[in-house]
Amino acid sequence: MKKGLQLLLLTLILPLVLTTGSALAATPETNSGNADQVESIAAIKKRGKLVIGTAADYPPYEFSVKEHGVNKRVGIDIDLGKQIAKDLGVKAEFKVMNFDSLLVALETHKVDMVIAAMSPTPERAKSVDFSKVYYGDSQYIVINKSDKAKYKHLSDFKGHVIGAQNGSEQYDIAKQQVKGAKLKGLDRVNNLIIALQSHKVDGVVMDSTRAKAFVANNAKLTTLDPHFKISGQQGTAVAVAKNSPELVAAVNKTITKLQKHNTFDKEYVPRAGKYMSQGAKQNTMWNYWNYFAKGVGYTIIIAVCSALFGIILGLLLALMRRSANLVLHGLAVAYIEFIRGTPMMVQIMFVYFGIGAIIQSMPAVIAGIIAISINSGAYVAEIIRSGIQAVSAGQVEASRSLGMSKRLTMRYVVLPQAVRNIWPALGNEFITLLKDSSLASVIGVTELMYQTQLVQSATYKGVLPLGVAMLIYFILTFTLTRLLNFGERKLNRPRQA
Known part of the structure; x- marks a missing residue:
């Protein structure tokens, strides 16, 4: 039993060790020299794709539309990204996330460059390199x-x-x-x-x-037009990792070519305007049902997986906290208190940008599930612990007097009664997970809230898409509540002899 708990302990603390190590490893990698960046261009060509970070909520630069029943990203920045990739001989892959997360993604090498109507300010230039301005703006x-x-x-x-x-x-x-x-x-x-x-x-x-x-x-x-005073370059530029002169040169070559032929004003801006007009004409919520459907699918996947892993992790932590081994008990207490004392959004971003600095191929949805599961495990541990403590000590003593071991007593006597006691509290945790999945949108997971924001951008309607999202969340939580109530009735139904 003791060896088994030690093995489980290693399983629990390994992700934390990896996360801490990744934070340390990210620093030298981010500040690598020119030789490393020369190799990065070769790496881009070797894998055959250029990963571009963008926000996709900023028409006419980058936004989403529905064309022939298919969702697609369009805009000035999307066209520019595709042309840069084409000139490098690779395909463009766009990774969408919140604007204020884009430079973090670039510094941790989650993306190769950022094209998101970003201005090349002196403050940003301290941590990233910029191309020449490709489109001026006041x-x-x-x-x-x-x-x-x-x-x-x-x-x-x-x-x-x-x-x-x-x-x-x-x-x-x-x-x-x-x-x-x-x-x-x-x-x-x-x-x-x-x-x-x-x-x-x-x-x-x-x-x-x-x-x-x-x-x-x-x-x-x-x-x-208040005639703001702008210092430095005015307009938008492409951001790449610090000390990337070859990549900057490649981007500038594409921009120069496009500016020479006036491609931005002749092609990119009119095309973006056409898509914007199309979106304004098709701005009923029904036309964007597939956006919401996709969001619901990811929301359910995140909630189900996080609930499953959260229960497993929570059970292990609850047993560790009740263990007579002071080391296991102390680690469980420290884990639970730390996780409950930090915001879930911070944990999601730390897992994605922290562990992601080592495992760069980790999808955003996997990072979201890991972070939410880790968070849920701490709360589930306390719920399970309270359920175990609610079982009468006399029943444990009676089971032991009949010759049952501690393991068998816990499995066949304590846990079944504990589950019945904690079922309502676990149900609340499941409902909370379903709603908290919306926090994964900050790292670009295409769950319901993320898709709602895309609909807002495409339709120029702010409140109505939120109303639809609220209705969908209510339907999901109401359905889950009915299922949980059914399970509670089954658990409380007296067994027939």
Whole structure:
């Protein structure tokens, strides 16, 4: 029994050791020299694909549309990425995640480059290299049309709330130049527009191309050009890992060719505008049912797998915590307290970018399942422990007096009664897992919340897609509740002699 517990202990702590080691290993790899980066171009060509990080929620640069019943990513940045890959003789693979996670993904080598309407600011240039600017842009403020007479200059926003996307150049500009205003940052521009229309913010700072796209598709919005003072290069550029002169040169060669033939204004921008108009015409929720269906599928997969692994891990931790072995007991307590004391979103990102620095081929969905399972295991352990403690000590003593070993007593006497006692609490944990799967969207897992955000981008509707997502989550949780209640009735049904 003792050897078995020690083996299980090693199984539990191995992921933590790997995660810690990956954090240490990522530093020298990220700061590698030119020789390593020369080899990276050869590696890109050898594997036959260029992995590009993007946000896919920023028309006309990168967004998703439905064409002939098929979901596809389109926009200026998508076209540019495909052309860069073509010039390198490989295929383009786009990895979508939140904008403020893109540079982390680049530094941990989850992607080869980032093309996401990113401005080459001096602060970002300290950690990554940038190509030349491929498309110039100024900065606007989007406001409600009903407030057009109220806001004409930057000084008019004093004492009001201004919004900008987290991690963006617009956020820094607003922080520095909109004096006296309260700055509110959100991960997605769509959420900022929802906040604007619900008067949670009074204006949203974004680039002029994006701002004009929103105004063209929403009659209740308008733009304001406050003539921001921009230092350095103004426009968008491609980001690559630090000390990558060969890759930067290859990207610049493609950009120069496209700019020479005016491809951006002649082809890429009009094509993006065409897709945006198409999305505006097909912006009913029914046209995007397959987005929601795909999200539901991934949500269920994440919830089921995380629940299964969480129960296994939780049972092991509960037994370890009840063990007379002080080492096993201490490790279980430390694990449970640490996991319960840190946010799940942080754990998801740490697993993906931490372990992912070593296992670079790890899919985002696997990282999400691992992180959510690790988190769930800590809570399930306490639920199981409380159930075991609720079983009368007299029953344990009676079982031992009949000659049953500790293992048999736990298996046939204690655990069956504990499961009956903790079933409602486990049910709550399963329902929580189903909803918490939405946190995996931060690393690009295409679950329900992630797909909802894509629908928001494609339709320029903020609240309605959220309403559909809420209804779907309710249907899922209500169905699960009915199943759990059925299981509870089966457990509590008295056995016939």
